[in-house]
Amino acid sequence: MTLILSNEDVEKVLTMPDCMEVLEDAYVELSEGRGLNRVRSDCLAPSGQAEALYSLKSMDGVIPKLGVGAVRIDSDIVTWPKLGNTMRRVKVPAAPNRRYVGLVLLFSSANGEPLAILPDGVLQRMRVGAANGLAIKYLARKDARAVGILGSGWQAGAQLMAACAARGIEQIRCFSPNPEHCKAFASDMTTALGVEIEPVAQPEDAIAGADIVICASNSIDNIFFERWIEPGVHLSSIKLPEIETAAMRRADRLVIHTHDASPIHVVAKDIAVPEKGRNKGWDLGAGLDFRKTPTLPDVITGRAPGRQSEQEVTCFINNLGMGYQFAAAGAVVYRKAKEAGLGHHLPTDWFTQDVHP
Amino acid sequence: MTLILSNEDVEKVLTMPDCMEVLEDAYVELSEGRGLNRVRSDCLAPSGQAEALYSLKSMDGVIPKLGVGAVRIDSDIVTWPKLGNTMRRVKVPAAPNRRYVGLVLLFSSANGEPLAILPDGVLQRMRVGAANGLAIKYLARKDARAVGILGSGWQAGAQLMAACAARGIEQIRCFSPNPEHCKAFASDMTTALGVEIEPVAQPEDAIAGADIVICASNSIDNIFFERWIEPGVHLSSIKLPEIETAAMRRADRLVIHTHDASPIHVVAKDIAVPEKGRNKGWDLGAGLDFRKTPTLPDVITGRAPGRQSEQEVTCFINNLGMGYQFAAAGAVVYRKAKEAGLGHHLPTDWFTQDVHP
Numbered sequence: 001m002t003l004i005l006s007n008e009d010v011e012k013v014l015t016m017p018d019c020m021e022v023l024e025d026a027y028v029e030l031s032e033g034r035g036l037n038r039v040r041s042d043c044l045a046p047s048g049q050a051e052a053l054y055s056l057k058s059m060d061g062v063i064p065k066l067g068v069g070a071v072r073i074d075s076d077i078v079t080w081p082k083l084g085n086t087m088r089r090v091k092v093p094a095a096p097n098r099r100y101v102g103l104v105l106l107f108s109s110a111n112g113e114p115l116a117i118l119p120d121g122v123l124q125r126m127r128v129g130a131a132n133g134l135a136i137k138y139l140a141r142k143d144a145r146a147v148g149i150l151g152s153g154w155q156a157g158a159q160l161m162a163a164c165a166a167r168g169i170e171q172i173r174c175f176s177p178n179p180e181h182c183k184a185f186a187s188d189m190t191t192a193l194g195v196e197i198e199p200v201a202q203p204e205d206a207i208a209g210a211d212i213v214i215c216a217s218n219s220i221d222n223i224f225f226e227r228w229i230e231p232g233v234h235l236s237s238i239k240l241p242e243i244e245t246a247a248m249r250r251a252d253r254l255v256i257h258t259h260d261a262s263p264i265h266v267v268a269k270d271i272a273v274p275e276k277g278r279n280k281g282w283d284l285g286a287g288l289d290f291r292k293t294p295t296l297p298d299v300i301t302g303r304a305p306g307r308q309s310e311q312e313v314t315c316f317i318n319n320l321g322m323g324y325q326f327a328a329a330g331a332v333v334y335r336k337a338k339e340a341g342l343g344h345h346l347p348t349d350w351f352t353q354d355v356h357p
Numbered sequence: 358m359t360l361i362l363s364n365e366d367v368e369k370v371l372t373m374p375d376c377m378e379v380l381e382d383a384y385v386e387l388s389e390g391r392g393l394n395r396v397r398s399d400c401l402a403p404s405g406q407a408e409a410l411y412s413l414k415s416m417d418g419v420i421p422k423l424g425v426g427a428v429r430i431d432s433d434i435v436t437w438p439k440l441g442n443t444m445r446r447v448k449v450p451a452a453p454n455r456r457y458v459g460l461v462l463l464f465s466s467a468n469g470e471p472l473a474i475l476p477d478g479v480l481q482r483m484r485v486g487a488a489n490g491l492a493i494k495y496l497a498r499k500d501a502r503a504v505g506i507l508g509s510g511w512q513a514g515a516q517l518m519a520a521c522a523a524r525g526i527e528q529i530r531c532f533s534p535n536p537e538h539c540k541a542f543a544s545d546m547t548t549a550l551g552v553e554i555e556p557v558a559q560p561e562d563a564i565a566g567a568d569i570v571i572c573a574s575n576s577i578d579n580i581f582f583e584r585w586i587e588p589g590v591h592l593s594s595i596k597l598p599e600i601e602t603a604a605m606r607r608a609d610r611l612v613i614h615t616h617d618a619s620p621i622h623v624v625a626k627d628i629a630v631p632e633k634g635r636n637k638g639w640d641l642g643a644g645l646d647f648r649k650t651p652t653l654p655d656v657i658t659g660r661a662p663g664r665q666s667e668q669e670v671t672c673f674i675n676n677l678g679m680g681y682q683f684a685a686a687g688a689v690v691y692r693k694a695k696e697a698g699l700g701h702h703l704p705t706d707w708f709t710q711d712v713h714p
Contacts, residue, residue, distance in 0.1 A: 004707050033626030036400045038415070043393040043426065045419045047467055054419065054466040056426040058395070062402045062413050064625065069400065069413040071430050074714060075464040075471065091713055095470035099709035103471070105460070107432040109411040110404055113452035114432065114460070121712035154713055264621075268421065269390030344707065350361050352452045355478035356511055357431060357459035 001345040005118035005333065009343050013336035014122065016161040019130040019329050020137075022066075024300060026328035027134070029065050031297035036062040037324035041264035044078075046271055052092060053078050053271060061324030062109055063331065069109050070327035072120055075101040084177060088218050106330040114351040116334050116343070120326065123333065125158040127325035128318060131257055131296060132214070132236045133162025135316035138299045138306045139253060140212050140234035145170045148210030150203055150223050152176035152185035155238055156216035157192070163212055163236075164193050172197040175206040204228065215242035226250050234307075235315040243317065245288055251315035253307060256293045261320045290319065358702040360691065362475035366700050370693035371479065373518040376487040376686050377494075379423075381657060383685035384491070386422050388654035393419040394681035398621035401435075403628055409449060410435050410628060418681030419466055420688065426466045427684035429477055432458040441534065445575050463687040471708040473691050473700070477683065480690065482515040484682035485675060488614055488653060489571070489593045490519025492673035495656045495663045496610060497569050497591035502527045505567030507560055507580050509533035509542035512595055513573035514549070520569055520593075521550050529554040532563040561585065572599035583607050591664075592672040600674065602645055608672035610664060613650045618677045647676065 029035035038060035047054040057074040077094040080087055093100050102120035107113065136144070144167045149156055152174055163169050172189075174197055176182035186197040200206050207213050207228050215224050215237040224235065226246040235251065237243045248254050267273060294304030296316065307314050337343055386392035395417035404411040414431040434451040437444055450457050459477035464470065493501070501524045506513055509531055520526050529546075531554055533539035543554040557563050564570050564585050572581050572594040581592065583603040592608065594600045605611050624630060651661030653673065664671050694700055 004703075006707070007710055007712060034402075036402055036413075036623045036625055038398045038400055038413075038621060038623050041395045041398075041417065043395055043417055043419045045391075045393055045421045045426075045466060048421065048424070049467075054421070054426065054469065056393075056395075056417055056419050056428070056464065056466075058415060058417055058428055060398065060400055060413055060415055062400045062411065062625075064402045064405065064411070067405070069402075069411065069432060071413070071415055071428070073428050073462065075426060075469040077469050093711070093713075094468040095465075095709045096468075096705050097709070097711075099706065099711055100714055101464065101469040101471060101709050102714035103462070103708060105430060105462075107413065107458065108452075109402060109413075110406075111451040111453075112411070112432040112434050112458040114458060117708070119708070119710040119712075119714070121710045121714040124714045264395060266393045266395050268393055268419075346361075348453050349456065350363070350701065351460060351474070351476070352454070352456035352458050353364055353476035353478045354450070354454075354456055355364060355476075356448055356450075357457055357476070357478040357481045 002114045002348045002351050003116040003337060004344040004346060005116055005337055005342060007119050007122045009337055010118060010122040010333050012342065013340060014126055014329065014333050016126065016129060016165045018332055019126045020133050020162065020165055022328045022332045023127065023130045023325060024134055026063055027297040027300050029063055030324060031301045034064060035324060037260055037322045039260040039263060040320060043266045044271065044273055045268040047077050051079055059323030061322060061327040063327045064109055066331040067108055067110050068327045068331045069107040070323060070330050071105045072323050072326040073103050087220055089220055104326045104330055106334055113348055123326055123329050125155050127329045128155055128238055129158030129162035131318055132159055132238060132316060133166045135236060135255060135296055136163055136166040136212060136234060139255060139314040139316055140167060141232055141310055144211035146210045147172045147212045147214060148206035149174045149214040149216060150206060151216035152182045153218060156185065157189055159214045159216045160189055160193060163214065164195060169195055173200050173206040175200050175203045212236060217242060229313055231311045233313055238318045240317060240319050248288060248315055250313060252312040253314040254293055255296055255299055256290055256317045256319045257296050258320055258322055259291065259295060260322065261290060263320065359471045359705045359708050360473040360694060361701040361703060362473055362694055362699060364476050364479045366694055367475060367479040367690050369699065370697060371483055371686065371690050373483065373486060373522045375689050376483045377490050377519065377522055379685045379689045380487045380682060381491055383420055384654040384657050386420055387681060388658045391421060392681060394617055394679045396617040396620060397677065400623045401628065401630055402625040404434050408436055416680030418679060418684040420684045421466055423688040424465055424467050425684050425688045426464040427680060427687050428462045429680050429683040430460050444577055446577060461683045461687055463691055470705055480683055480686050482512055484686045485512055485595055486515030486519040488675055489516055489595060489673060490523045492593060492612060492653055493520055493523040493569060493591060496612060496671040496673060497524060498589055498667055501568035503567045504529045504569045504571060505563035506531045506571040506573060507563060508573035509539045510575060513542065514546055516571045516573045517546055517550060520571065521552060526552055530557050530563040532557050532560045569593060574599060586670055588668045590670055595675045597674060597676050605645060605672055607670060609669040610671040611650055612653055612656055612673045613647055613676045614653055615677055615679055616648065616652060617679065618647060620677065
């Protein structure tokens with residue numbers, strides 16, 4: 001049978017510690033050349049609606065050790081509204097019933113069969129959280145207790161789950177440009193994590209005295225600046241533009257997620273993609289060359305050093321996601337969902353064929 | 358509802374003339390920069406079985422004019438056995454019930470929704486056939502009547518359907534290294550096409566006097582040689598190595614399928630991929646540079662000339678498939694399958710989500 005799972009199914013079975021554990025092992029496989037990642041590709045075309053584009057994104061990964069391959073696909077209607085001075089990439093829930101479209105297809109690398117089809121939403125935040133959580137494990141001070149987080153959205157929640165899984169976090173301060181949302185987020189996550197989260201009015205209030213500063217926004221402009229750095233802090237970012245380049249340069253240890261960092265862009269003629277909406281790849285300027293920057297798998301396998309002293313400033317940039325992460329987290333979800341009897345069970349024959357394609 | 362279609366459903370609704378018509382239009386869109394193709398990627402990893410590899414292949418395309426995006430995925434167990442002196446890439450039906458795994462996911466580019474999920478087998482041969490059929494339409498002599506075909510497999514059938522759709526074919530001779538298979542193929546296709554197909558004992562017997570020579574094998578070695586060329590012939594190939602490089606050089610008009618011809622290869626460490634199993638990309642040697650060779654879309658839009666005289670030798674190499682073709686053919690299949698009420702209808706909510714991924 002091929003399983004059709006929902007985000008609710010994924011939430012039931014995938015814990016952050018499980019997700020971090022499987023990813024940690026998977027990153028070793030990747031670093032050793034036994035696991036495979038195919039870099040993300042984005043096709044951008046007119047959607048037929050003004051100011052909105054159609055984006056078809058895909059990325060693949062294979063982990064022979066776990067016996068899986070995965071393809072993650074996003075089929076999005078995308079806009080770039082401005083919120084204050086900050087430009088944001090916003091997906092529009094344009095599918096029937098006002099829904100988003102993101103899927104993970106999980107295959108067996110032992111016999112090719114389609115094991116499961118599931119939405120990518122929960123997996124997406126869990127694997128981003130787990131990657132930044134592993135960076136905290138390897139880079140933040142062992143005694144880190146205080147977190148300052150910029151952002152109060154869907155990703156921010158997983159970032160806090162991961163920080164709490166990696167360190168004994170006792171204090172969290174949260175800033176978001178939307179105070180209402182920030183308050184609700186703080187209240188919900190306080191309940192979920194059992195750690196008091198304080199909403200604050202300015203980013204500086206969240207950051208001052210934090211051992212770990214987490215950027216978890218959907219901004220495509222800088223939201224953390226060099227002048228805010230304190231000795232011994234660990235900086236964590238879920239996407240490239242959040243942390244000012246000068247702040248990255250200032251870090252004693254700068255680590256990125258992956259060298260597979262130049263997505264394939266296929267863009268239709270005569271459509272306007274906001275310049276800042278394009279991924280910059282390696283071109284950071286200011287002498288920063290990500291090709292020479294160690295990756296999280298390098299640090300996990302010991303090829304690159306982690307934190308060397310209490311005073312060091314460490315910085316992890318989750319510069320680009322990997323299809324590979326969906327294979328890792330998907331493998332856990334599939335195993336546990338199957339054990340728990342979750343999801344719709346469809347005949348595998350519906351998704352296979354008797355002709356040599 | 359999201360449609361789950363079978364190869365039988367696709368066969369019911371997709372005719373070769375329909376497939377050629379939609380592709381002809383789609384190639385114009387592509388050539389004008391309005392349609393998008395994301396080049397194929399192949400991940401190759403151990404399958405856990407000796408002499409067999411796991412291959413996860415994907416390719417994407419978007420055609421705003423038709424309102425669709427498509428992702429085609431193959432999740433294969435692959436071997437490279439030798440048949441005589443010829444090495445072949447052979448997929449093993451390792452999935453449950455001895456089946457192959459190839460899927461096309463079709464999305465709406467207007468609202469992102471998943472329209473259909475279907476196997477790629479029938480679409481795959483139809484779109485290959487249609488591409489080579491369009492090349493016959495634009496390059497073969499208008500009065501072409503005799504076809505010689507090398508190969509009697511799954512692809513060969515679609516090639517003959519396409520040749521018959523493009524020209525008034527009256528005579529077909531077929532050679533295959535497997536005489537039994539060749540006989541059965543000739544008999545079946547004679548019935549299907551209403552044109553007498555004669556199985557012959559040697560490749561030269563199929564080729565002599567043919568107006569159109571079709572190579573439709575799964576060989577990764579040359580099967581057609583320069584010495585066999587006759588004036589005025591149109592040569593057609595479904596993959597790069599079939600036609601000897603010297604024969605391509607000899608052609609007055611050489612046309613390829615696409616300049617997106619360097620698949621992304623991600624290969625696990627320490628696995629043996631037969632050298633000839635790797636796609637060569639541009640590196641043909643002997644002064645042939647495919648980057649400067651016109652493509653089928655160039656010929657269809659008139660950017661590159663088609664046949665200029667009765668005596669010219671023309672040659673079309675379907676050097677690499679495109680995800681884009683699955684979007685085009687898939688759009689027709691979806692529309693007609695929906696009209697005909699075919700397939701399993703699943704709630705679209707199963708393949709969408711209410712969280713911003």
